[in-house]
Amino acid sequence: MRRAAVAMLWLVCGGALAQAQSGVVFDDGNRNGLQDPREPGIAGVAVSNGRDVVRTDAGGRYALPMAAGQTIFAIKPAGYRAPDGADGLPAFWRQQPLQRASGLRYGGIPSGVLRSHIDFPLRKTETVDADLEVLVFADPQPKSRTDIDYYRRDIVEPLRGKTRATLGLSLGDIVDDDLSLYPEIAAVTASLRVPWLHVAGNHDMDIDAKDDADALQTFRHHFGPDTFAWEETRATFVLLDDVIHQPGAKPAYVGGFRDDQFAFLEAYLPTVPKDRLLVLGVHVPLFEPAGKDTFRDADRERLFALLRDFPHVLLFSAHNHTQQHWFHNAGTGWHGAQPLHEYNVGANCGAFWSGVQDADGIPDSTMADGTPNGYATLKVSRDGRYALAWHPARLRDDDPASTSAMALHAPKVLREGAYPAWGVYANVFMGRDDTRVEYRVDGGDWKPMAKVSQADPRLLLENVRDDVADALRGYNRSPEAKPSAHLWRGALPTDLGAGEHQVEVRALDPWQDLQHAGTHYRLMEAQP
Structure with missing residues (x-):
């Protein structure tokens, strides 16, 4: 809270307003996206540019430093819903344009004039004392429109109108390097009509970017911030880009975090209630296969130090196209009271949409560890308790040797x-x-x-x-x-x-x- 307060004071001091953007977070009762006279501002909502975090005042007003290319977002509080954007995904963020075009192959962030005023409409929802149900996807990773059709028929269509989930997560590799496929796969996911949040993966990068700072421009243009939070009654979600782009090096990327991400976490985490589950979502696992150095140890330990005092933490990762539970302890830098559970989630695409096709023309795509492709669910109860399940995409009803478990x-x-x-x-x-x-x-x-x-x-x-x-x-x-x-x-x-x-x-x-x-x-x- 102290960091947030300092940020607000800096902005309202003399002369600083010329370098700031401001706006209002308000209860959009009539859902027109504009603050009408009888629609109040919402106090205490966190708003961020990915580094600084400020809280709205009694009238719902906020102010933040303004810079080209930043993604500005409101951290949706529990008891509210973010409106749907034109693409059907939650519109809790706005993108500041670049001063000049990036020249990236897939467009990156458009150029334009900075916006000095950005409002965020939210809608108050009925408070329901019920468990939270979440759909957890990982690595849909289509490399073509054919693969998007597999994703649609194999993963999404069987869930339409049948899921009780009120939130969905995709843990990276939304596509397989072809970023022009973003609008099409986003439309398929949005057809579930569930608020959906996206994490960036190594195949979601602008690989022609000259440095890590610009590697997710196209991702952010389509899906919003690469580091952000989202609050529900039963859980707080913090989703983080953990892929460090290393152009010209081998390997071309490594797992880790940036300084601006740590600044965001240091400002936000002290405000998070400890009586609910804290869920972190990343792409690259924080555990490392034997003999492989895939994640920067110092970054993992710095993150774990920020999480140490939280009694209820669950970590989601993806990337491996296999499935595994890992429990972090002192050997990986975790010093909490209980081991930290990392669930490395299996892939929607399984083994990259490979294998023999079934009668419907969908590849078998069993993963290398024998796990069938599919998706996971998370159910969150009171006091940080949770339950996980894996749901294979296709099951034969006449085969008792193959069940969902x-x-x-x-x-x-x-x-x-x-x-x-x-x-x-x-x-x-x-x-x-x-x-x-x-x-x-x-x-x-x-x-x-x-x-x-x-x-x-x-x-x-x-x-x-x-x-x-x-x-x-x-x-x-x-x-x-x-x-x-x-x-x-x-x-x-x-x-x-x-x-x-x-x-x-x-x-x-x-x-x-x-x-x-x-x-x-x-x-x-x-x-x-």
């Missing part, structure tokens, strides 16, 4: 009396290191399955089928199977007598209770 693999036939060297595998899509997974055969006793670090046999089979095929089975073949972070194995008994035997698997999901799946195998008599 897991997919099983087992051999079809084994020799009766053979050494029990073959097993049933359970890929539990939301599985964590502490997930309890058990199996039983023919209704016998439940036995624990062992967590293993290896590739899902289901995807290995697809790899073999692609290898031995005489022609392409799809436009792009399925990804090479990689060790999964959520795979379990149980040995199949061979001493049960010839015939078919039923296998049941159950997994204790920490948010969705017990999840079940089933399969079978057959024992055959054989002579040497």
Whole structure:
């Protein structure tokens, strides 16, 4: 609060107003976007340029430093709704133009005259004491209009009119380098008629930008600020660009944050209530694969220091096109009272819209860890409690071995009396290191399955089928199977007598209770 107050004082002191923009945040009762005489200003709303944060006064007025190319936004408070823009996305931001055209391939931010007055209409909503439901998308990543059609039919259309979510997030790689696709994919997402917020990914950058400061001009022109916050009754959301553009270097980008982002966080986070869930959304994961330096350690530790005193924090990331839960501790610079949960969300596009097409012409697109493509949901209750779920894009109703929670693999036939060297595998899509997974055969006793670090046999089979095929089975073949972070194995008994035997698997999901799946195998008599 002190930083915000200082910013406001600087602006109202003599001579500074010539360098400032001002405006009003108001309750737009008639929804015409203009403050009419009987529409009051809203006090205490945070407004930011991505670095400075100020609060509106009793009349809803604010003032901020004015600079070309800045994205100005109101942090939507709980109990209010931002109006929809012409594109159907929430219009909680305004873009200051550049003084001259950027010359970027995809247009960047247009040039023009700076606006010295920017108002933000909001609409007061009915207060409902209910859990918050959020759709969480990651990496839709179309590289063509064909891929946008896959996204529309596979992810979005099945949700239209059926979701209870009141907020949606997309965690980056909105497209795959072709930024001209932004309007089309935004229109598909907006058709859900859910307020939707976007994080920038490494494939959302103007790769012809000469430095990191200009790398998200086109993204900001279409989707607004790359670092901002959004408040709901049950949770506060802080969404951050964490891709540092490094033109001419190898790698061409690295995970990290800018100084202006830390200035925003240092000004805003002290005002955030600690009794609700604080959700951070980024693209590049803050954890690092073994042996790889993908995120700047100093930036991660600086962020964690700002979050340390928050008792309820959830971190979303994307980027990997696999799915994993990671719990940060002192080893990664986290020193909070409890480990920090990072959910690395699987991709809408799965393995980049690859694999064999189904009867509807949509690629299978199973990810390299065996997770089917799809989307996640977040449900937030009181006192910072939350529940997560993964929703595969397509499920076969006639296949009990593939459910929304897991997919099983087992051999079809084994020799009766053979050494029990073959097993049933359970890929539990939301599985964590502490997930309890058990199996039983023919209704016998439940036995624990062992967590293993290896590739899902289901995807290995697809790899073999692609290898031995005489022609392409799809436009792009399925990804090479990689060790999964959520795979379990149980040995199949061979001493049960010839015939078919039923296998049941159950997994204790920490948010969705017990999840079940089933399969079978057959024992055959054989002579040497």
